[in-house]
Amino acid sequence: MKSWDFCRSVTSAQILVALGVEYGAQEAALLRDTGLDQQSLNNPETIVEASTEIAVVRNLLRELPTVDGLGLFAGERYHLSAYGIWGFALASSPTARKAVELSQTYQELTFVFSGFTVKEEGDYARLVFNNSDTPADIALFSIEREIHAAMLIMRELLGSALGPEWVSFQHPRPAHAALYEKFFRGRVEFSAPQNELIFPRALLDEPRVVGNTATASLLDKQCSELIAKRSARKGVSGKVRDILLRQRPMTMEMELVAEALCMTSRTLRRKLSAEGTSFRQLVDEIRMTLAEEMLSGTRLSVEQIAERLSYADASSFSQAFKRMSGKTPGVLRRQGRSLSV
Template sequence: MSINMKSWDFCRSITSVQILVALGQEYGAPLDRLLLNTALDQQSLSNPEIVVEASAEMAVVRNLLRELPHVPNLGLLAGERYLLSAYGIWGFALASSPTARKAVELSQTYQELTFVFSGFTVEEQGEYAILVFDNSDVPADLSLFSIERELHAAMIIIRELIGDAMGEEWVKFQHPRPENADVYEQCFHGRVEFSAERNELRFPRSALDKPRTFGNLTTASLLDKQCSELIAKRSARRGLSGKVRDIVLRQRPMSMDMELVADALCMTSRTLRRKLALEKTSFRQLVDEVRLSLAEEMLSGTRLSVEQIAERLNYADASSFSQAFKRMSGQTPGMLRKQGESLPS
């Protein structure tokens, strides 16, 4: 991330947009209004492999606030929907951590795999572990929504990780006490303060090092590595490469035709090839990345057979798919599927 980028300016999976759109629709907001100024559509929402810019998610939040001015505390309502399972590989990594301390360390290291606008740091003071959220560079019209969502989601995740050891948390908000402060007290199980110096979530420090029943150090280490690789992949695929990847992802059935993709980008295949070369990649490499990403998702998250996955990814047969998968990932489809079965539920 360049030094001039905002702390929230990173690509993220479309899952958060799906959550926000579902919230808006439950309160009667129409889909087309919720997706205004995002370049997204229903087909995009149905594709879990789509990666969006932070600006697109911010547009959805603005649309949500505009369409539902009569619904108070939308940030708190959104935050309660961000369970660990919503975060993909990041959530699995935290859930596999042998202790809450390891989970908190991973959560801070890989914030770019979350959906936060307000970045956070971790401190330990006396009897408390403290998550400190900074929303100073979040646009003013989204600041309140952001901090409500982030603190509520963080509280839910910490409770998922440490269970009864959480006790009663202590939450602090920088904004003044609102008229409907009772809603905050319903969302949080402990002390809630307003007009504080910082936005904080405090919980017992003693809970950090208690062994977790479902933790597994080997699995956590593997997922730690995969988190790092996913961030590297997302960072490397901005610009034209990212657009090509998105177009290939949206094609159903999946097409490997460079001419069709070039047409969608209003350029010739020759120009596309030249511009991708400037980004140190190629159409074939991007297609391989898309296929690998989808294959990993289907192998670990569905019961589709290898033959069915091969067909969906436009391989000639299961053998061709298996050979290509091993070439790209270094392991067979069966090996990855076994790893997925070993993850905590």
């Protein structure tokens, strides 16, 4: 049985909750038994396990039992911009082939529950989704959402060159089959051998005008680094990170974090050491991550960033930032601006 303890962005949970609320469900009901509250749901820095998102899906299906095709309606909301760095990496890819390769390499940065592979046969390329490990009660929702989202991404990558779509599903023709005809512009098959999205193979190697090899390479590296960071969020160290990220204002006191975890600071220190880290290392890592995000993605001054990260003053922040990154805050900010131009 597949484990669902791997980490992902809270963005997908936000999308699902927003969908449910639009159809009349209560937010509190959609967050029931997920460990999320309104504050953590709306915090873009929140990282959740896939099992949390599965809980949101189950709540959505329970609260809206009369809405057919919820997976299809959800799928149309997963534009490239919803996927963060992974989405930007795909959008910058020089060809659709490179985008598909990135998709496979960094599936952990997507919101799929079904693993997918690429097959090339004759004149066609196929994205094949295997949802055999997906819990049965959400399997239909999941595959509807994932193939629709994949189609949406291919449309964004290829534009009008994509032409009519061809999709196939393993499940029998549902009562709401008319919705499939609405969302997919071409051939739709049910009771098929595989769940597939099929398109002309030649499109894989067509140069994309908006692609940029250098940018795609940089974002490829950032995707790899992001996965490494998320992998480190398990265990006690992961819980410490989550508590530190949720704190507003941000404080870095070990005793407060230990109390939130119902243990002494001595026990917390011992558990973190067993996981190969320390409270100070986690604090430095989080400060660096947030500092880079605020320097690259906001107009906050160095003084304001220093205050938000609980440094004594801007000078202390700048010295610490240079020590940990090898760059001054000003250099990183200029690099971020040049990348966005």
